[in-house]
Amino acid sequence: MDLKDKIVSSYLAFEDHLDDNSPLHDIRNQAIKTFEEKGFPTKKEEAWKYTSLKSILNQDYSVFPKQENALEYRDVKKYFIHDIDSYKIVFVDGRYSSHLSQTTHDGIDVCLMSSALSKPKYRIVIENYFNKAATKDSLSSLNTAFAGEGAYIHIRKNKLVEKPIQILHFCSGNESALMLQPRNLIVVDENAHVQIIERHQSLTDNPVLTNSVTEIFANKRAIVDYYKVQNDRETASLIDNTFISQKQESHCSVHTFSFGGKLTRNNLNFFQKGERIDSTLKGVTIIGNKQHVDHNTLVHHIEPNCESHQDYKGIFGDNATGVFNGKVVVEKEAQKANAFQANNNILISDKASINTKPQLEIFADDVKCSHGCTIGQLDESAMFYMRSRGIPEKEAKALLMYAFSNNVLSSVKIPEIKQRITKIIANKLGVNIGFDL
Amino acid sequence: MLKINNLHASVEDKSILRGINLEVKPGEVHAIMGPNGSGKSTLASVIAGKEEYEVDKGEILLEGENIDELAAEERAHKGIFLSFQYPVEIPGVSVTNFIKTAINETRKAKGLEDMPANEMLKLIREKSELLEIDRKFLSRSLNEGFSGGEKKRNEIFQMAMLEPKLAILDETDSGLDIDALRIVANGVNKLKSKDNAVIVITHYQRLLDYIVPDFVHVLHNGRIVKSGPKELAHELEEKGYDWIKEEVNA
Numbered sequence A: 001m002d003l004k005d006k007i008v009s010s011y012l013a014f015e016d017h018l019d020d021n022s023p024l025h026d027i028r029n030q031a032i033k034t035f036e037e038k039g040f041p042t043k044k045e046e047a048w049k050y051t052s053l054k055s056i057l058n059q060d061y062s063v064f065p066k067q068e069n070a071l072e073y074r075d076v077k078k079y080f081i082h083d084i085d086s087y088k089i090v091f092v093d094g095r096y097s098s099h100l101s102q103t104t105h106d107g108i109d110v111c112l113m114s115s116a117l118s119k120p121k122y123r124i125v126i127e128n129y130f131n132k133a134a135t136k137d138s139l140s141s142l143n144t145a146f147a148g149e150g151a152y153i154h155i156r157k158n159k160l161v162e163k164p165i166q167i168l169h170f171c172s173g174n175e176s177a178l179m180l181q182p183r184n185l186i187v188v189d190e191n192a193h194v195q196i197i198e199r200h201q202s203l204t205d206n207p208v209l210t211n212s213v214t215e216i217f218a219n220k221r222a223i224v225d226y227y228k229v230q231n232d233r234e235t236a237s238l239i240d241n242t243f244i245s246q247k248q249e250s251h252c253s254v255h256t257f258s259f260g261g262k263l264t265r266n267n268l269n270f271f272q273k274g275e276r277i278d279s280t281l282k283g284v285t286i287i288g289n290k291q292h293v294d295h296n297t298l299v300h301h302i303e304p305n306c307e308s309h310q311d312y313k314g315i316f317g318d319n320a321t322g323v324f325n326g327k328v329v330v331e332k333e334a335q336k337a338n339a340f341q342a343n344n345n346i347l348i349s350d351k352a353s354i355n356t357k358p359q360l361e362i363f364a365d366d367v368k369c370s371h372g373c374t375i376g377q378l379d380e381s382a383m384f385y386m387r388s389r390g391i392p393e394k395e396a397k398a399l400l401m402y403a404f405s406n407n408v409l410s411s412v413k414i415p416e417i418k419q420r421i422t423k424i425i426a427n428k429l430g431v432n433i434g435f436d437l
Numbered sequence B: 001m002l003k004i005n006n007l008h009a010s011v012e013d014k015s016i017l018r019g020i021n022l023e024v025k026p027g028e029v030h031a032i033m034g035p036n037g038s039g040k041s042t043l044a045s046v047i048a049g050k051e052e053y054e055v056d057k058g059e060i061l062l063e064g065e066n067i068d069e070l071a072a073e074e075r076a077h078k079g080i081f082l083s084f085q086y087p088v089e090i091p092g093v094s095v096t097n098f099i100k101t102a103i104n105e106t107r108k109a110k111g112l113e114d115m116p117a118n119e120m121l122k123l124i125r126e127k128s129e130l131l132e133i134d135r136k137f138l139s140r141s142l143n144e145g146f147s148g149g150e151k152k153r154n155e156i157f158q159m160a161m162l163e164p165k166l167a168i169l170d171e172t173d174s175g176l177d178i179d180a181l182r183i184v185a186n187g188v189n190k191l192k193s194k195d196n197a198v199i200v201i202t203h204y205q206r207l208l209d210y211i212v213p214d215f216v217h218v219l220h221n222g223r224i225v226k227s228g229p230k231e232l233a234h235e236l237e238e239k240g241y242d243w244i245k246e247e248v249n250a
């Protein structure tokens, strides 16, 4: 049985346990139908031209883990940003781990999707927001059909959440191959501010395929800063579908740091539903071996006077492959839009490759749009300059690559994350750099 | 200190240096002059270890040791410093971080610990004052957006920090105004001792009034075609290179 058939038939079993009166019932049924019709995307589809899922779909994934698997904090501590006080929502093999988590209902809800979906007091929020931003593509639909667990975060009006929230998805390795469908919902009310860190981490080399959907709603003047740390084992693959719906004067930023994983696809979508919105999409990708990272972004400028800033840097070694497909749509009403997009790449091996494609669809006439892609090697004259001052080749390379990704890190607002990412980069480049950039 | 014997070098099969002989002893200052394209910067790069250039024949000895097989950084660790004719911009790395890295990597190569932070700071302060460099300048990205003169001054600042045995200054004077020229030359002179040596590549006598050479060499078509005392520089300034070219061709 191929994976699609297996998934569809397990849906029937899954659906049996669910409450027929839930508002989600129809949504799920519709979603599985969509997935059944469309199936997994193939390279024939324009948006998947450079990313083939073939190599990761041939595993015999468990769609539901058979047992609950506990982890000890000391074994996974290193995956947390542990030098800051934070809320934590932690999952092991797709199930909530209460003893690793630190949730709250004190003025804000930092808790679980499963309880939000089942408890009446969350019903209104669920009805207003659940699946309202996600598109009805096949992978998001697949997630919607099975949506059961993940983070549920609701920040009330004017609330400034000082502690960042960490969402961690661990995979214990107790299943020989596991497929996960985490579903996160984040609602940030008027004038509230929240910072979120998300990470997926597999603890063994057993294959994992995560198909995650995160919906974020930033209401009027809300500020949301989201950090995705993608540094998983090279047997784990991630399809991240993130949908951000912004209301007027809100500011949302997503930083995606992609260093690990076998195949990573980031579908990052911003919808600007109000005036004077600011959207920021930044990413640093540093991969090697046979890793593959695909950034597929969309910024939809719908209303006037909004800005978007995209800045993605990639460094590709060995046989690694990268894709950047950045789509910006500026509707006719979205006058005075300011849309900036940059994608700069360095190939440090002859066998590495990157496909980069900006896609601008502009229907308004009074807009400022700029985009630029570069693909280059490390600057030889800079290398010689540095080496002639006594900096060895390896360190010189690292310093150049560091400097290259520097401006993406400069907008990270949590110093501990910056340090962590700096360390990962140094590690990745195999050097010890004795200063912060 | 430096001995070059019959050095031939080429790039992409194009021969540029065609038999250079040069000996520089500790405490000496040598000036190399010569028309555009004669191979001055190439010679400097070959000594500093730029891999793009192929050494086809001959040898370069530093304190008796053949450095042909050494990488650029290893030559730097042995005390060779090249002040670039065109310093390279390195966005995202500040002057301070760059020089710290260069110093500590050099120390590491010699088996020394990193320089303590306070000592480093003191050294940076001292040398930036010597070259009259504003402290704010040091936190800017290396060479990015620097004016021509600022770049050159910054090269000599790095030289002052690294205290090389053999400094090669490739047209450090070009782009400097009169005051800057004096400051830079003064910096170079302060670093001079009986144990180190300087090779000055220049088109102008002006710099040599400040950094007075013991020898002047004329490079033409990849060869040193004439050497003489410092007065030779005056003669070149007055008469140009044609008479030398004629001498060579005769």
Ligand SMILES: Nc1ncnc2c1ncn2[C@@H]1O[C@H](COP(=O)(O)OP(=O)(O)OP(=O)(O)O)[C@@H](O)[C@H]1O
Pocket (backbone or CB within 6 Å): B011, B014, B016, B034, B035, B036, B037, B038, B039, B040, B041, B042, B043, B052, B085
């Ligand atoms: N990387 C290279 N590739 C091709 N040709 C080169 C390269 N480097 C140097 N050359 C050539 O070698 C010759 C010598 O160049 P070089 O830069 O050494 O001259 P120079 O004496 O320093 O001149 P200038 O006074 O203009 O600085 C020139 O003809 C130059 O074009």
Ligand SMILES: [Mg+2]
Pocket (backbone or CB within 6 Å): B040, B041, B042, B085, B170
């Ligand atoms: Mg030159």
